[in-house]
Amino acid sequence: MITAVSINAVSKQFGALNAVSNVSLDVPKGSFFGLLGPNGAGKSTLINIMSGLMKASSGTVSVMGHDVVSSFRQARHALGVVPQELVYDPFFTVREILRLQSGYFGHGKENYAWIDELLETLTLNDKADTNMHDLSGGMKRRVLIAQALVHKPDVVVLDEPTAGVDVELRQALWQFTQRLHADGHTIVLTTHYLEEAEALCEEIAIINRGELVVQESKQDLLARCPYRSLRLTLSTADYVLPESLQPLVVEAEENCLLLRLHKSEHHMGDVLKALQVAGIEVTDLRTEEAGLEEVFLELTSSTGNNAVSEQKVPA
Amino acid sequence: MSGSRWRGVYTLFAKEVWRFLKVFVQTILTPVVTALLYLLVFGQALEGNVQVYEGVSYSAFLIPGLMMMSIIQNAFANTSSSLIQSKMMGNLVFVLLSPITSVEFFVAHIAAAVVRGVLVALAVYLVAIFFVDLPIGSLWVVLVFAVLGSATLGVLGLIAGIWAEKFDQLAGFQNFFILPLSFLSGVFYSIHSLPGVWQTVSQFNPFFYLIDGFRYGFFLASDADPMLSLAVSVVFLLGLSAMAVLMLQKGYKIRS
Numbered sequence: 001m002i003t004a005v006s007i008n009a010v011s012k013q014f015g016a017l018n019a020v021s022n023v024s025l026d027v028p029k030g031s032f033f034g035l036l037g038p039n040g041a042g043k044s045t046l047i048n049i050m051s052g053l054m055k056a057s058s059g060t061v062s063v064m065g066h067d068v069v070s071s072f073r074q075a076r077h078a079l080g081v082v083p084q085e086l087v088y089d090p091f092f093t094v095r096e097i098l099r100l101q102s103g104y105f106g107h108g109k110e111n112y113a114w115i116d117e118l119l120e121t122l123t124l125n126d127k128a129d130t131n132m133h134d135l136s137g138g139m140k141r142r143v144l145i146a147q148a149l150v151h152k153p154d155v156v157v158l159d160e161p162t163a164g165v166d167v168e169l170r171q172a173l174w175q176f177t178q179r180l181h182a183d184g185h186t187i188v189l190t191t192h193y194l195e196e197a198e199a200l201c202e203e204i205a206i207i208n209r210g211e212l213v214v215q216e217s218k219q220d221l222l223a224r225c226p227y228r229s230l231r232l233t234l235s236t237a238d239y240v241l242p243e244s245l246q247p248l249v250v251e252a253e254e255n256c257l258l259l260r261l262h263k264s265e266h267h268m269g270d271v272l273k274a275l276q277v278a279g280i281e282v283t284d285l286r287t288e289e290a291g292l293e294e295v296f297l298e299l300t301s302s303t304g305n306n307a308v309s310e311q312k313v314p315a
Numbered sequence: 316m317s318g319s320r321w322r323g324v325y326t327l328f329a330k331e332v333w334r335f336l337k338v339f340v341q342t343i344l345t346p347v348v349t350a351l352l353y354l355l356v357f358g359q360a361l362e363g364n365v366q367v368y369e370g371v372s373y374s375a376f377l378i379p380g381l382m383m384m385s386i387i388q389n390a391f392a393n394t395s396s397s398l399i400q401s402k403m404m405g406n407l408v409f410v411l412l413s414p415i416t417s418v419e420f421f422v423a424h425i426a427a428a429v430v431r432g433v434l435v436a437l438a439v440y441l442v443a444i445f446f447v448d449l450p451i452g453s454l455w456v457v458l459v460f461a462v463l464g465s466a467t468l469g470v471l472g473l474i475a476g477i478w479a480e481k482f483d484q485l486a487g488f489q490n491f492f493i494l495p496l497s498f499l500s501g502v503f504y505s506i507h508s509l510p511g512v513w514q515t516v517s518q519f520n521p522f523f524y525l526i527d528g529f530r531y532g533f534f535l536a537s538d539a540d541p542m543l544s545l546a547v548s549v550v551f552l553l554g555l556s557a558m559a560v561l562m563l564q565k566g567y568k569i570r571s
Contacts, residue, residue: 054571073414081412087405091334103326104413106319
């Protein structure tokens, strides 16, 4: 496996707080990598260490083989970071900002065509000569993405890119990041929107309380959850469920029933047969495989952080 | 250093110059008006009553001091306000994410502070010579001290900008450190006119040497030996520069 980002035994302390504890993970080159965890898990700290905005207390990080401390120039050339906050310089227009950012990376006029292409792709053309101060939040987010891409980095890090954006922009950002990935960029996405990670990422690392809980392909991660859901619509709300099925009930409302089945222990046929024997007529049924949210909650709660399960994790 | 590295430094320098030119009323015109008001008030009040150097009117004596005071305040403001604003707005991150090194960051910011300092001093001079006859004894000395003064205060502004976490702290640095040192450095008077103890105190004020050396460039006369002024100014600049570069390399309050 060729590694785009290698994080080796990285720890970061802020006083007595261990923000990141001995985290090691590799982001494969060309992958769409998700870095997941609840708020305060240490995702942004890891990103900041990766991008040189923070210094690790111990451990090393390399980007495309370049150590972010000893070879920071090469590492930063290989990395484009879209910050989580909507930060901007109020003195300049969109085009000026992009040209300045390009200049910081040593590019001159030869890069202006790429800047124009970015403006076009991110539908910023109409706003190119508008001061950053006068842009909407969504437009500012697009400029941040353009800034991260202005030097054509191999690895693009998007730190919570869709936090607080509307549905339309979220869809547009998803499409754009998928296009970047298709163009050969390695994408590192941090998010606490699990639906987003499930839709986009191939490889996922979950961190919780500064520790790496797991790093696996999305398929392997989803396969970790041995359960699936069975949603039933019954012909009547007046029924008595067989005793054997009662422990499986997750939700029961009028004539709708949601059961949680263990993939190897509870066979669909047995469940339906038990219902038939009890004289309960099923008018509709639907199965749902476990999603990332379920796996996430399972993994994060099993690391001893019950608070994670209680935290709202939008799906 | 490769061509692209120079371009990175040049871009940051150009951005800093561009930034202050975009608000030139605040950054260039206002200091000129302020200096002229000082000239008007002090010149009118003291002209004829005070003669510091033989054959030099008080107004003429005052102008180099006002020019250097403008340099001091504006070079300091250029780096300090740019940094504190970038920190508060969060947009400093864009430079920190780039491959620009600490030394390059330092050079770009100080060069921009020198441009602003020299521009403001030049503007004050060009306006002042409409009212007062002011010959230049040695253009080189004037230029050397103008650049030294701008660079030194640019570095102090950089240090203050890195250290300050809010505008209030920066204002404290400016009002309790920069302003007294610049007012008590011989802008308006010769230190020979001060009582003995205050003359000694003034000799420990590095701004005094900047102003005195700068003034020597105009009148070829000064309170201190111009070579001493040059030496003190260079050592002060180098000492502060070392401190600022060290702070940047350590990432003090910038890269946590």
